[in-house]
Amino acid sequence: MTSNRLIEPEKRRGKTVAPRRVARTAIATAVTLALVVGGTMMVRAEAPAVSLHSATGQPMALPSFADVAERVSPAVVNVKVTSEVKTGGVVVRGLPGMPENMPLPEFFRRYFDERVQGAPHRIQGQGSGFLVDPNGYIVTNNHVIDGATQVTVVLNDGSSHTAKVVGRDDKTDLALLKIDTDHPLAYVELGDSAKARVGDWVLAVGNPFGLGGSVNAGIISARGRDIHSGPYDDYLQIDAAINRGNSGGPLFDTSGRVIGVNTAIYSPTGGNVGIGFAIPAETVSHVIADLRENGHVERGWLGIQIQPVTEDLAAGLDLDEARGVLVADVVPGGPASVTDLRAGDVILSADGQRIENYKDLPRLVADLKSGSRMELDVMRDGKPLRIDVKVGSMPDNGRVASASQSDDQLGENPHLGLYLAPLTPELRMRRGLDDGSSGVLVARVEPGSPAAEAGIEPGSLISMVGADPVSSPAQVQAAVRKASAEKQKAVIMRVERGGRALFVAVPLTA
Template identity: 50%
Template sequence: MVPHLPVTRSPARPLSAAPALASRFRRATAAFLLGTTILSGAAAVVPSAAAAAPVTVPAVSQELPGSFADLVDRVMPAVVNVSTVQGGNAAPEQRGMPGMPEFPPGSPFEEFFRQFQEQQRGARPRAERQQAQGSGFIIDAAGYVVTNNHVIDGADEISVTLHDGSRLDAKLVGRDPKTDLALLKVDAGKPLAYLEFGDSDTARVGDWVIAIGNPFGLGGTVTSGIVSARGRDIQAGPYDDFLQLDASINRGNSGGPTFDVHGRVIGINTAIFSPNGGSVGIGFAIPSNLAKGVIAQLRENGTVSRGWLGVQIQQVTPEIADSLGLGQPKGALVADVTANSPAAKAKLAAGDVILALDGRPVDTIKDLTRMVADSKTGSTVKLDVLRRGKRETVSVTLDAMPDQPQVAAATQSPDRPGAAQTDSVLGLTLSSIDASGRRRFGLSEGVEGVLVVGLEDAADGVNLRPGDVITEVGNERVAAPAQIAAKVQEAREAGRGAVLLRVNRQGTEQFVAIPIKKA
């Protein structure tokens, strides 16, 4: 089943929408249809003051399929329905009724009032078993079935219904909540029709796609459309890289395949955006190239092991790029390095900007997250890093991602005496850290730097607030407001439009670029 946004990726429970995605759709309050001319083998002339070569638009009619029937006939036998049953304790509304007293277990009145309440509700059983349905597809003649993790999450029983109507019990081989994928196994006593993964990286916006699944429990249903967008991040998890489709995807389509026109699986349907629970032509599918490695590990080990670098990273904004002398706001800025991590052992440091991994460009922090996760534990990767204005190559041997990141708790110690120094820089009221400042803002003894104690009008829009501690400016440690003023003046004289600060906010390190023009 496909959850609609806002609904959960669980077959039975509603949930809230991804805020970032929902806000973008709320802002889209009107749509405009632009006039276009359809050319068939003709040429469109681009007006220009200088003589410009004509832009030829090739005819596309020969690429449009007359029918998907032959393709559907080939792939339909390998698409299945997935049904689950989930038991549990009595539903909350069965435990009591408004205005009715609660009695301790074993009380003489407990059974009497239980029977009375059941009569008022129509004598429903004390524990209801919830059923849910989704979709899946077979990837091996031996009976391995791919579906979404949220389709089978919490299920006590899982069954698969094949195209011929036969119903088989399914065993959970493994699941990966971070990518919302799961692998099942059925025993049909015979080889089963199966599908192969295609190359989702070759899917282009505008390409035809076909989705098959079990919407609303209706059974094998085929819909078609195009790839509407690539690389969508819907805030569903750390590895969001969805294909957006306009093929009709509804509840129950979750886990079903999306095909290209050659019948290869290029996506696994997993979510929709919908204000009412029905399809509005905005569906999301996990790309096959992301799913391949996950499914292979689930089949072999039952779990997924991901590479781990051990850094906290943040996106390079235009202001940060300006402060660092980068031409484009690309890369992943290292905000902090985890102690004893692969990054620490390779001498990566806060302020480094990771621009590429094994020659593959890192344009966003999502790129780096996926690349590291896709790398094998124990493998050595080469990072192209911008460090203090110079490019370097750093080799890092990745470790296994820990299940629970370990965070060391800061311990409080007695305040140190000393008079604080204050100054105003870039519209920020700054102070050196003294005993009073530590008490006022709850700073631990281990935090050192320059304390932000106030913001002036000139600092309007700056991503800082009282209680933040500036620990570095331009990759150099600072302990007094005068040092920050001097670094700002250096950046101004160098022609920089912004200055880069490293900030400790309630124990979390991050970088903030402040435009110098706001001084």
């Protein structure tokens, strides 16, 4: 979709190349002539110039991406989506199911007394994608197709095809589509992004601003970037121009293999500033394989809440160095709850792999299947321990409602458009929240959803649903389902943001 997730576009770099020194010709003119021969730019100038040399002393030639672009472009597609947005609210009389002494502001009582349902309207957006086999499987970003009621893929030859969503994974922002044709399609292969180095040339191909196939070149600026978009952030940072509509498009190396999926951009001004982010091909390969086989991604889960080990914590825990992860809590009923693992333990390695960063452990665990065994090397009260834990399957309770659903499904899974996360110590620290803060963090709000129309914003805390406090996504989910089963037309949530708390009424609509 054309929405920028997190961040925004970058400006195309202007690159000045120092001209090469050449001999003067017999023609004594002051004219500069640029020639492109075999991808090498040579500049004839009257004034002397310096040469660009590689580390070996050989002259450096600027690359031409023409051959690669010509070869890969037929596999890059335009993804068009249509979504339906409902405006207004619902007619509600009284406060069904709510206690008479519920401390609601007066305007909420007026809200419940009369709200009229507005007419739905359609919105359209577009992004990019690429074919990964000749049978019509297409990789794109989850945020491109999120909330879509119809997905259409336009191939490089201009033909349009209705696509079905095979699977999607919001934690890595990847989705797999499928189209049917009567002939094999051009496709590209995933490469090895682990071998990509900072400074390597890359090529981004996509559909910026709906203009159709566009090619932008740049370099890898950094690796392993965490942009706080999810628990498995490990982005390639690039300076190739990424704009609205490029989301979901492929990032190629100079051999024409896909080493990433262009996903996000950073822009404090709204313009291009030369910072884009791509999901590495290794992540794409694992996720897409699961989506193709199962329609979802199964991840391992230990059932613990962790936080980084800072220098101060390391000193207080009598550790030699600030590394590993500190166990802040053990989730009751989770896989780790039946082991000797405790809050306050520091996990230094898992299955023999050192834990340097606090995100290393979630990635290692997520790659394991449910039922696998994992050995944790732990430091407790200055003494080393080894704890064996059986990995469980990560519960899918981070989202209250998935796709839009019909009225007869409301009692089972009401649609609110909220994506929730447990309030861990690490999230408290990242969000600047007090240690005493409690509730469930709103990680994301689906545009045009009932939650969005009620004014709930990402970063807010939901501390109550109805008259009951909540501290986990599962509790919110259960309370919303209960309200729907009791035929309530809306559910009341106490939402905290920026030091202020207010009650919000969210219609229980499909």
